[in-house]
Amino acid sequence: MATVKPFRGLRPDPGLAAKIAALPYDVMDSEEARRITADNPLSFLRVTKSEVDLPAEADHYSPAVYDQARATLESFVAQGYLRQDGAPCYYVYKQTMGDHTQVGLVAAASVDEYEQGIIKKHEFTRPDKELDRVNHIAATDAQTGAVFLTYRADRGIDALVERCRRRTPAYDFTADDGISHTLYVVDDAGDIAAIEEAFRQIPALYIADGHHRSAAAARVREKCRAANPGHTGEEDYNRFLVVIFPHDQVRIMDYNRVVADLAGFAPTDFLAAVAGKFTVEEHPAGACKPDAAHTFGMYLAGRWYRLTARPGSFDGTDPVAGLDVSILQDNLLAPLLKVGDPRTDKRINFVGGIRGMAELERLVDSGRYAVAFSLYPTSVEELMAIADRGAIMPPKSTWFEPKLRDAMVVHLTGCR
Known part of the structure; x- marks a missing residue:
């Protein structure tokens, strides 16, 4: 059965969310990212494609690039652009693109269940892309981009998620591409317990998009576990950032x-x-x-x-x-x-x-x-x-739209 946990998300200041939240690192090249960050220095691309702050000739996979990602993330936190929630929460993430709306749960999924096949894969990964994400997570001590999961739709979970959307959203903005993004914070203890229990009845989760991020999270967990003589299995590095959508809302x-x-x-x-x-x-x-x-x-x-x-x-x-x-x-x-x-x-x-x-x-x-x-x-x-x-x-084989925005919520792994 699927285990999904709340976590203390690192999130943008509400007044800055529209500027900070960014398209994923792998849907654009460095030249486009440089143009975006030149116009908007708060873009989270400065963390996820941190070569934009280095000379153009810099090797995109050099240690300097990952060091720059860590420095920028730490700077965003120090300046109050990003703040960590005080207690573990779930988050509900709604996206609307034209006449299509999808509503997913932001949570921390289990690396163990990924390795056991409860979280199911359908793609091979490329070693170079996987290593890139390993180095990025290790350097920043954070999972900055979410894995897109799906599951066979369940009416009980649908009702729970809909109930969580009755509160005032933390963010609600429309990006330059016309796609709207709305985030709700789920901090009520009763709602948290109900969501966790409901997902325990779901037999499997499926990776829709994010195989490299999933594989990288597992490899980083191994490094963190080996370096921690007091490892318990409950540390944040044992989980990875996901947004989980019912299958009948997913558009390919x-x-x-x-x-x-x-x-x-x-x-x-x-x-x-x-x-x-x-x-x-x-x-x-x-x-x-x-x-x-x-x-x-x-x-x-x-x-x-x-x-x-x-x-x-x-x-x-x-x-x-x-x-x-x-x-x-x-x-x-x-x-x-x-x-x-x-x-x-x-x-x-x-x-x-x-x-x-x-x-x-x-x-x-x-x-x-x-x-x-x-x-x-x-x-x-x-x-x-x-x-x-x-x-x-x-x-x-698949192209998912709309794309999840990075930095809506960041998951800190707590390895360093």
């Missing part, structure tokens, strides 16, 4: 692909080769955004095509092989375009659905890429079914 967008060249094919020959595993139809109406599973849009030489996977070209009984990202990889990207491992092949890139079909057209029309593919989004039910089997999804 398409995660599209662009490939730099046609692996020696002329466009007409490539179309003929694609027709071996897909029906190929021109899409004269313009951008082809798939409206059903096993269909794909393809933008090639200034024209859009609709591709439909042929019956028998994939194993629909296998939840991984039946994913659209797998069908495209196994039947087109690998055999025709020679993209063997999407994690390491520099010829392929990935474009979140939030950028729209126009971004795919722009990238191909610019000459940087030869062909683009639009996909139907993976469902949260598919994600959970794969995690329940202990299987692994292909890389870049």
Whole structure:
């Protein structure tokens, strides 16, 4: 059963929350982060992408970068920009993006349950990205970005969370991108006990986004435990920062692909080769955004095509092989375009659905890429079914929106 705990969150001063809260470190490059922090020195990107305060030529993974992150976080605390709550709390985090609203519980999840598989994974991690988060957590003694978890929706928990939203929010602001963020502090002892007990009845939690942060929390815990002769298992470093959403509120967008060249094919020959595993139809109406599973849009030489996977070209009984990202990889990207491992092949890139079909057209029309593919989004039910089997999804299968804002609540690990 799932164990989620309240904790003493480190949070922005209410008057500064809109300026401090920032998009996650991994959705932008350093150049964009420098522009943001130049306009807004209070942005939490100065902690999560601390290279912005170092010379441009600095190695982004050098000890100086992590030292800078610690110094900036300590400075924000010393100046009162961030303050720690006096007693353990839960927090309710509501986000609204257009007509979509999702409401999650901010809590501290168990590293033990992550290692035991009660908190379920569906992705491999990259060693370099994992080590980056390990070094960042160790240097700052804090988990500055939350792991996005989901669970099969439970009406009892829904009612508890709704009850906690009847109080005055600690923050309520709309960011520059139009997404609204509202945070409620849950400090009532009765509510805290009820939430903790309700989650004990939930058999599993699922990582939606944040596999590297989860893995890093486990590795940091091992270091902290080894360095603490009085380790009890109740220290803060035994838990990691999460926001937990019911599955019926989670929205996954398409995660599209662009490939730099046609692996020696002329466009007409490539179309003929694609027709071996897909029906190929021109899409004269313009951008082809798939409206059903096993269909794909393809933008090639200034024209859009609709591709439909042929019956028998994939194993629909296998939840991984039946994913659209797998069908495209196994039947087109690998055999025709020679993209063997999407994690390491520099010829392929990935474009979140939030950028729209126009971004795919722009990238191909610019000459940087030869062909683009639009996909139907993976469902949260598919994600959970794969995690329940202990299987692994292909890389870049899911794009979640809206993104959680860093610094809404920070979890201090208490290792140093």
